[in-house]
Amino acid sequence: MMKYITWGSLLLTFCIGYGQPTTMQSKDSATFRDHLGDLTLTRANVELIFEFDTLPGNAGFWTIYHHRDSVDKIMGAEGSATNYLDNAISKYSEQKVSFTLTGKNSKSTWRKMYRIIKKEFGREFAERISIKERILFYSKRHDTGNIVKYFTAFIGRYPLDTSAYEKVRFNNNVWRLYFLYSADPSALSLAIKKMRTLLDTTDKNRRLSAIFIDTYANLLYKKGDREDAILWEKKAMALQFKNRNYQIAYEKMLRNEKTWP
Numbered sequence: 001m002m003k004y005i006t007w008g009s010l011l012l013t014f015c016i017g018y019g020q021p022t023t024m025q026s027k028d029s030a031t032f033r034d035h036l037g038d039l040t041l042t043r044a045n046v047e048l049i050f051e052f053d054t055l056p057g058n059a060g061f062w063t064i065y066h067h068r069d070s071v072d073k074i075m076g077a078e079g080s081a082t083n084y085l086d087n088a089i090s091k092y093s094e095q096k097v098s099f100t101l102t103g104k105n106s107k108s109t110w111r112k113m114y115r116i117i118k119k120e121f122g123r124e125f126a127e128r129i130s131i132k133e134r135i136l137f138y139s140k141r142h143d144t145g146n147i148v149k150y151f152t153a154f155i156g157r158y159p160l161d162t163s164a165y166e167k168v169r170f171n172n173n174v175w176r177l178y179f180l181y182s183a184d185p186s187a188l189s190l191a192i193k194k195m196r197t198l199l200d201t202t203d204k205n206r207r208l209s210a211i212f213i214d215t216y217a218n219l220l221y222k223k224g225d226r227e228d229a230i231l232w233e234k235k236a237m238a239l240q241f242k243n244r245n246y247q248i249a250y251e252k253m254l255r256n257e258k259t260w261p
Contacts, residue, residue, distance in 0.1 A: 043075065064085060069081075076163075082128075085121075096113075128154075128158060135150045135154065155191075155194050167198050171211060174194070174219070175215050178219060179260055192220060198212050199216060207240060210246070217229045217236060217253075230253045
């Protein structure tokens with residue numbers, strides 16, 4: 001159960017977080033660009049690109065762009081390539097239109113950013129990044145209503161990034177946005193569906209599995225699926241029997257009491 005998170009951690013959902021490169025760790029970006037001359041798609045090279053090639057126009061960026069499926073397989077995580085590309089293109093487009101997450105951006109600024117991305121990288125990237133930018137923008141303002149609105153639109157339309165880092169961030173966001181703040185049955189149903197995807201791809205790490213199961217169980221309970229929620233919360237307890245939070249949630253479910261604030 002990850003209750004104690006901040007809006008800052010919400011922002012990290014759409015930031016690159018794949019760890020440090022496994023080779024050339026002491027090298028700077030200039031040395032890395034020399035290395036790109038003989039680039040092949042290996043995990044080490046992909047991690048280097050994620051670390052150093054953070055703007056479009058470089059060999060590493062276009063390698064990822066043209067081999068997204070292969071990169072996802074190498075990294076063992078669906079969506080990792082797209083997430084990297086989205087972040088790189090976002091930075092590029094923000095610079096082009098003098099966009100700032102903390103400033104007062106007009107509708108014309110949003111439209112201009114969309115047009116730039118669509119022209120240079122295609123409609124797919126323009127539409128997805130436009131939603132991501134709005135999530136970040138409203139997160140800076142602690143505007144929960146609009147965050148839920150655009151986050152729900154995003155997860156309903158696009159597949160999850162199943163890298164370990166992003167799954168944890170997604171779990172945190174779902175807990176914060178849907179379990180704590182949302183009472184919309186359709187939004188809760190969507191969050192439950194996506195959390196089940198996380199559960200189906202997390203079976204080796206007992207602690208992470210317990211955390212995700214606890215979130216899943218509490219979402220089921222809030223939606224009104226009490227019997228299923230109790231069964232799943234028992235599974236979380238079995239995986240992490242010393243976690244008192246799971247026991248408390250389980251006991252509240254048995255008494256038919258709210259587990260959310």
